[in-house]
Amino acid sequence: MFEVEDGPWWSATQNENVKITVQMLKSKTGQFDLESIMFLKLQNFGICNLGCIGDCVNLERLNLSGNNISNLTPLASLKLLTVLNLSANRISNLGPLYSCENLQNLNLSGNLISSVAALRSLSELKNLETIRLKDTVCNFTNPVCMNTSYRSAMLEIFPKINVLDGERMSGSGRDLYQLCKDMDSSLRDMCSRGPVGERPGPEKWVEDSYWNLKPTWKTQSGKAVERFYNILKECRELNNKAADIIAKTERTISSIK
Structure with missing residues (x-):
C-alpha cells in the first residue's frame, strides 16, 4: 500500500499538460x-492525461481533484475502486465509470456535466452510497445543478443513495438533518416578519406528529439508533422550551408598549 502525497518536486512543476506515466508513478x-x-x-x-x-x-x-482531466477511459479497468475524487476538472462524459x-x-x-x-x-x-x-x-458545481x-x-x-451533495438522503441521520433545516427555515421566517409587536404568536417548528418516537429494534445498529432517538427527545424538549420563552418574551414586550 502506498499513498502519493504532494511533494516539493511536483509542486515546483508548472506544466498543466501532464500525463501519468509508469516512471512518474x-x-x-x-x-x-x-x-x-x-x-x-x-x-x-496539472494532469490532463490519465x-x-x-x-x-x-x-x-483515488484522488485526482484539481487537474485538467476530461477523458476518464483509463479508469474503466479499476474494478476495486471504492472512493474517487474527480472534483475541479473538465469532465463531461462519465461513461467509463460504469465499469467501476x-x-x-x-x-x-466543479466539472462540466451539463x-x-x-x-x-x-x-x-x-x-454507490x-x-x-x-x-x-x-x-x-456543475451546469446540471x-x-x-x-x-x-x-x-x-x-x-438508494445515502448522501447527495453533502445532504443525507436516508439513514438514521436524515430526520435530524431535516429537523435542523425546518428550524432554520422557521427562524428565518420569524426574523422577517417585522417588529415583535406586529408578529403573530410563535409557530411550531415542526408538526406534533414528528416527535412520536419510533421503537428501536435490536439490530446491529440498535445502539446507534437508540442514541439518535435520545437526541430527538432532547430536541423536542428544547423545542418546547424555546416556544415558551419566545411566547413569554413577546407578551412582555407587548405589555410594555
Missing part, C-alpha cells in the same frame, strides 16, 4: 509494481 510511490498501489493522491498536479493509471488495478482510493462496479463514494463537483442524461450511465453502480456534484464550501428538476432527477436515478 514509480518515482513518486517507491513501488516497483503498479499493482501494489492501493491508495493514490494526485490532486493539483495515461497508465489503469494499470493500478488494485487501487481502492465497487464505487461507493464519488465526488464530481445534463441529467450524462449521469444515467452511473445508475447501475449498485454500491455518496455522490457530490456541487460543493458550497469550495464553490464547486442549475436545472430545477436536478434534485428529483438525481433521486430517481439513484433511489
Whole structure:
C-alpha cells in the first residue's frame, strides 16, 4: 500500500499538460509494481492525461481533484475502486465509470456535466452510497445543478443513495438533518416578519406528529439508533422550551408598549 502525497518536486512543476506515466508513478510511490498501489493522491498536479493509471488495478482510493482531466477511459479497468475524487476538472462524459462496479463514494463537483442524461450511465453502480456534484464550501458545481428538476432527477436515478451533495438522503441521520433545516427555515421566517409587536404568536417548528418516537429494534445498529432517538427527545424538549420563552418574551414586550 502506498499513498502519493504532494511533494516539493511536483509542486515546483508548472506544466498543466501532464500525463501519468509508469516512471512518474514509480518515482513518486517507491513501488516497483503498479499493482501494489492501493491508495493514490494526485490532486493539483496539472494532469490532463490519465495515461497508465489503469494499470493500478488494485487501487481502492483515488484522488485526482484539481487537474485538467476530461477523458476518464483509463479508469474503466479499476474494478476495486471504492472512493474517487474527480472534483475541479473538465469532465463531461462519465461513461467509463460504469465499469467501476465497487464505487461507493464519488465526488464530481466543479466539472462540466451539463445534463441529467450524462449521469444515467452511473445508475447501475449498485454500491454507490455518496455522490457530490456541487460543493458550497469550495464553490464547486456543475451546469446540471442549475436545472430545477436536478434534485428529483438525481433521486430517481439513484433511489438508494445515502448522501447527495453533502445532504443525507436516508439513514438514521436524515430526520435530524431535516429537523435542523425546518428550524432554520422557521427562524428565518420569524426574523422577517417585522417588529415583535406586529408578529403573530410563535409557530411550531415542526408538526406534533414528528416527535412520536419510533421503537428501536435490536439490530446491529440498535445502539446507534437508540442514541439518535435520545437526541430527538432532547430536541423536542428544547423545542418546547424555546416556544415558551419566545411566547413569554413577546407578551412582555407587548405589555410594555
